[in-house]
Amino acid sequence: MLHWTIRQWWSKPWRALLIAAVFAAVIALSLLFEGLRAGILGDLNDFSASLPADLVALERNSDRFALSNSRLAQLSRERAEAVIPGLEAHPIVLVPFILRRHGFQSPATLVGFDTLGGPKQLVAGRPPTAAPEVVLDENLARLQGISLGDHVKIFDADLEVVGLSSGTTSPFSPYAFITYDRLLDVLLESDLSVGGDDMSLVSALLIKLPATVGLQEARRQLEKAVPEADFFTPGELGKGDRAFGARLLGSMFALITAITWLIALLTMAMLRFSDVHAALRQYGVQKALGAAPKALALSLVVGGVLVALSALPFALILAKLFAWLTAAWNPLYNARVWQADVVIRGVAVALVASTAGSLIPLRRLTRLDPVLVFQR
Amino acid sequence: MLYWTLKSLTTDKLGLAAAGIGIALALILALYLDAVFRGEARQIVVFIERTPAEVWVLQDGVENLHMARSRLSDNTIAEVARVPGVASMTPVVYRELNIGDPPNERLAYVVGVPADERLRARWHERTGWPMPTGGGIVIPTSMAKELGLKIGDTIRTGEGRHRISGLSEGTFSMANPLVLMDEPLARRELNIASGASLLLVRPNPDLSAAQLASRIEGEVGDVHALPRERLLRNDYGLALQMGGALIGMLSAMATIVSALIIVFTAYSFVSARTAELAVAKALGAPQRQLLLSAVLQTCAVALIGCVLAIAAIGPLEAGLSTWVPDVAVDFSYRTAGTLSLTTIVVAAVAAVAPAFYVIKVDPALVFKG
Numbered sequence: 001m002l003h004w005t006i007r008q009w010w011s012k013p014w015r016a017l018l019i020a021a022v023f024a025a026v027i028a029l030s031l032l033f034e035g036l037r038a039g040i041l042g043d044l045n046d047f048s049a050s051l052p053a054d055l056v057a058l059e060r061n062s063d064r065f066a067l068s069n070s071r072l073a074q075l076s077r078e079r080a081e082a083v084i085p086g087l088e089a090h091p092i093v094l095v096p097f098i099l100r101r102h103g104f105q106s107p108a109t110l111v112g113f114d115t116l117g118g119p120k121q122l123v124a125g126r127p128p129t130a131a132p133e134v135v136l137d138e139n140l141a142r143l144q145g146i147s148l149g150d151h152v153k154i155f156d157a158d159l160e161v162v163g164l165s166s167g168t169t170s171p172f173s174p175y176a177f178i179t180y181d182r183l184l185d186v187l188l189e190s191d192l193s194v195g196g197d198d199m200s201l202v203s204a205l206l207i208k209l210p211a212t213v214g215l216q217e218a219r220r221q222l223e224k225a226v227p228e229a230d231f232f233t234p235g236e237l238g239k240g241d242r243a244f245g246a247r248l249l250g251s252m253f254a255l256i257t258a259i260t261w262l263i264a265l266l267t268m269a270m271l272r273f274s275d276v277h278a279a280l281r282q283y284g285v286q287k288a289l290g291a292a293p294k295a296l297a298l299s300l301v302v303g304g305v306l307v308a309l310s311a312l313p314f315a316l317i318l319a320k321l322f323a324w325l326t327a328a329w330n331p332l333y334n335a336r337v338w339q340a341d342v343v344i345r346g347v348a349v350a351l352v353a354s355t356a357g358s359l360i361p362l363r364r365l366t367r368l369d370p371v372l373v374f375q376r
Numbered sequence: 377m378l379y380w381t382l383k384s385l386t387t388d389k390l391g392l393a394a395a396g397i398g399i400a401l402a403l404i405l406a407l408y409l410d411a412v413f414r415g416e417a418r419q420i421v422v423f424i425e426r427t428p429a430e431v432w433v434l435q436d437g438v439e440n441l442h443m444a445r446s447r448l449s450d451n452t453i454a455e456v457a458r459v460p461g462v463a464s465m466t467p468v469v470y471r472e473l474n475i476g477d478p479p480n481e482r483l484a485y486v487v488g489v490p491a492d493e494r495l496r497a498r499w500h501e502r503t504g505w506p507m508p509t510g511g512g513i514v515i516p517t518s519m520a521k522e523l524g525l526k527i528g529d530t531i532r533t534g535e536g537r538h539r540i541s542g543l544s545e546g547t548f549s550m551a552n553p554l555v556l557m558d559e560p561l562a563r564r565e566l567n568i569a570s571g572a573s574l575l576l577v578r579p580n581p582d583l584s585a586a587q588l589a590s591r592i593e594g595e596v597g598d599v600h601a602l603p604r605e606r607l608l609r610n611d612y613g614l615a616l617q618m619g620g621a622l623i624g625m626l627s628a629m630a631t632i633v634s635a636l637i638i639v640f641t642a643y644s645f646v647s648a649r650t651a652e653l654a655v656a657k658a659l660g661a662p663q664r665q666l667l668l669s670a671v672l673q674t675c676a677v678a679l680i681g682c683v684l685a686i687a688a689i690g691p692l693e694a695g696l697s698t699w700v701p702d703v704a705v706d707f708s709y710r711t712a713g714t715l716s717l718t719t720i721v722v723a724a725v726a727a728v729a730p731a732f733y734v735i736k737v738d739p740a741l742v743f744k745g
Contacts, residue, residue: 018643022637061474104617251550252550
């Protein structure tokens, strides 16, 4: 029966190819959405997790870096540095802003840095100096059609784009970098309250520990000396940002996943219905030869799994193409369709949908009259 | 021929149903994404939409309420109050704040409700939201449901814990839930001792909102005054632009998937009816009629999928609002219509494949066993 099923599947190669293409498109769509989720959460995780520090201090009760409204007192830095000899605490300021160009608006976060916390990886240009300069996330720049040397308006300040950074993307709020001194000028120029009651000049402290001090011991001492702050490793912040993204988008993506699973299931059911219909006479012969319902079910499932397996390579390529097209339209959305867990989920969707969807036409076969074989 | 076309289409009802539902689901996927972004965009502007103020005054250079920070000094507020044509003016503190205990923390936008009882009554009347009482706060019903909280329970907001004194409807979105608290409490939590974030201004009856906005900008420096509609458009546009291109792309991909399902259905339909087509050809049926039949069947399958998708919108919207209240959705029948039309056009083009098959059918086949 198994041999017959395989031969049956391969007897019409063009039909088999079309079936594989249809199922591949459905699986590619599922991979794209899973990839988008993985990309959004991964981007949120990666920036915070790559902060150049042993510990990061944020306002107490904050548990994330992305879209953080953490405010620390200016004295926090001095208090932290006084705890352990040789400890360095580098302040950074996070200011949300909206980048506007040619009528297009994108929310972003401006990172003001002094000695540490600037753009880690530059794909073009150089880091900003105290001159009116800014480094933009490369994908934000691409989205807005901004090139090196262009000028952008941030609040009321006119800044030249001198660098493009990678690893700083997020669909919610990609990052832009400016020196601490320039940021003060930008805020003053724009009449934004500087150091006032609602905008602190320190959002976070990037803490570098001396080699002789253990991380946990340092954290314990810092939490005691700077009670208004919580201290995280970059990895912990990355996880916090990821969890924040998952909370924000969890329900939306759960529904998308459910719909794509349903589409995969029904498409497979449709494909198998069609196959059964096209090979009704052959199935009649099998029944006339004494094939039991279990054998027919196995034949359907094997046929479905063959479709799924033949579709998978196409699905992976098509998903990559979909991801590329998505990024070309909006570079802030980076669908990680070939990430291991995404591929595993895609394979699971394909196999479960092919097995369950294949069994839907079984009723038709069990009720099939073998007399059909003798009809013209 | 038309009768044969439709009759033979319905021979394999289950297969046809599966194809129709498959296409409908692919369309629903695209419509759902569109609805999520529209729903979010609609919810993001709910504060601007419902609050009784024709002119909104923000800090110079600030064009949005969402994901932007505005700050006005006491001097600026006094200057705006002196502008001729200002009938009434309410300074409001408004900014984002973390709400909920880690790890269930969310970003919410806090509105400091002024103490003026008449103003509160007007806000309540216009918005339908309960005003905070007894030092408590008002959170969205959906948020309370999600966190398992009810009136009287406490929730961490910023640095303190506060009692929930009321629940508001229609104020929740993934990116912009609204929390109402008394102004002094909001000032403490947002760390805004003086000034305000924005001014809600009503013009004298003889002045339009646009005229007053322009007058305020002319007479007071460092402010940006916008008629409500413009601010609404800015924030709605910002929300849609964040996902607009993505929705377009994903809709196109869902249409591709639908098209492939349609092509396959049409192909399997004609390939299963080779003998019947051969008989029709042998009996002298014109090629044109056979091709038309193939195109009709392809379009009919697409139409079934589109009708199912459009019919599902109402129940889907009601179901999602009831069972998944934390995802605001706003399905658009216009988008559904456009997408359906595109799908049917794609189906007609896709009929080329089965039509080619029809042309190739040999009438001599009818004499073979």
